Amino acid sequence: MQTLRTTSLEVRDNQLWILDQQALPQQQNWLPAHTVTQLVDHIHALRVRGAPLIGLSASLLLALLGEQGVTRAALAEALEVLRASRPTAVNLMNNLDRMKIALAESDHVNALSAEALRLVAEDKQLCDNIARAGSALVKPGSQLLTHCNTGGLATAGVGTALGVIAHAHQQGLVKSVWVDETRPLLQGGRLTAWELGELHIPYQLITDSMAASLMARGVVDAIWVGADRIAANGDVANKIGTYSLAVLAHYHGIPFYVAAPHTTLDRQCPNGDAIPIEQRAASEVTGVSGSFGSVQWAPDNAVVFNPAFDVTPAALISGWVLDTGVVTPEQVQEGIFQP
Numbered sequence: 001m002q003t004l005r006t007t008s009l010e011v012r013d014n015q016l017w018i019l020d021q022q023a024l025p026q027q028q029n030w031l032p033a034h035t036v037t038q039l040v041d042h043i044h045a046l047r048v049r050g051a052p053l054i055g056l057s058a059s060l061l062l063a064l065l066g067e068q069g070v071t072r073a074a075l076a077e078a079l080e081v082l083r084a085s086r087p088t089a090v091n092l093m094n095n096l097d098r099m100k101i102a103l104a105e106s107d108h109v110n111a112l113s114a115e116a117l118r119l120v121a122e123d124k125q126l127c128d129n130i131a132r133a134g135s136a137l138v139k140p141g142s143q144l145l146t147h148c149n150t151g152g153l154a155t156a157g158v159g160t161a162l163g164v165i166a167h168a169h170q171q172g173l174v175k176s177v178w179v180d181e182t183r184p185l186l187q188g189g190r191l192t193a194w195e196l197g198e199l200h201i202p203y204q205l206i207t208d209s210m211a212a213s214l215m216a217r218g219v220v221d222a223i224w225v226g227a228d229r230i231a232a233n234g235d236v237a238n239k240i241g242t243y244s245l246a247v248l249a250h251y252h253g254i255p256f257y258v259a260a261p262h263t264t265l266d267r268q269c270p271n272g273d274a275i276p277i278e279q280r281a282a283s284e285v286t287g288v289s290g291s292f293g294s295v296q297w298a299p300d301n302a303v304v305f306n307p308a309f310d311v312t313p314a315a316l317i318s319g320w321v322l323d324t325g326v327v328t329p330e331q332v333q334e335g336i337f338q339p
């Protein structure tokens with residue numbers, strides 16, 4: 001396969017490499033993702049993360065394994081192992097459905113490579129389209145708030161919600177960005193803060209619990225988040241804490257926008273209740289770990305509940321900004337996402 005490089009994925013010497021998103025921003029470590037076991041391990045540990053990126057990494061690895069002569073039966077098995085690596089982000093399943101069709105072709109090796117490269121190129125384009133569509137909603141001088149990480153690290157392009165913010169900033173529309181640190185794994189504090197710094201976009205990092213008081217003070221003009229799955233009724237699963245922001249935005253009369261590519265849509269999923277929510281290890285809540293080591297503050301026997309995502313009901317969303325344009329609440333009510 002040709003050499004390829006995105007912010008956090010690289011194909012070099014016919015092997016896949018990933019930028020370790022758990023070590024960022026203190027360390028920029030490129031790690032091998034040469035086998036299914038390695039990639040699944042990276043995905044579980046969130047070294048590879050973000051809805052679009054998970055799907056793209058899995059597709060590229062399958063294509064590379066095909067080129068290395070792995071049998072069609074073993075590739076089919078690998079595809080299912082990768083599909084099961086994380087349950088909530090539907091981009092993984094949607095991308096792998098396309099890879100499965102390629103795997104069934106007579107020249108499956110070339111078909112897999114072509115499809116994986118197409119998925120990467122498409123994702124880049126989808127991000128650009130989202131950025132353009134979304135920035136038209138940003139008012140001049142805006143102070144925006146975002147949650148988790150939805151930038152170039154999480155996609156093959158400029159990102160989704162963060163892509164909108166970056167594009168709007170280029171147009172001179174953004175005054176500054178409030179970055180939720182995003183407990184428990186700190187994707188905001190580690191990754192979004194780093195990406196905004198690289199892009200020279202003014203930001204202030206806050207703990208998640210500070211968002212309400214900022215809204216009350218009138219210093220948040222709009223909230224922009226990404227999505228891991230959009231159900232047919234418009235309900236959205238995204239990083240835990242997103243729902244709280246939507247409730248707060250509704251109370252304070254602040255627009256709440258979700259930016260995502262069409263690969264995040266699940267028309268077969270009727271509503272948010274049907275979205276599988278990943279539960280994660282207690283250790284993520286009892287302490288924190290990273291390139292600096294790990295710290296535990298909770299008692300050893302602390303009982304923990306740690307859902308990675310929550311569901312924001314469609315009624316709290318002001319607009320779904322897709323690569324195809326902005327979808328309004330009225331259109332969602334009329335069933336635009338229905339199968």
Ligand SMILES: CSC[C@@H](O)[C@@H](O)C(=O)COP(=O)(O)O
Binds near residue numbers: 046050147225239240
């Ligand atoms: C463009 S990324 C969109 C979502 O995947 C993002 O908002 C999110 O919730 C990521 O969660 P993560 O657990 O870090 O993979």
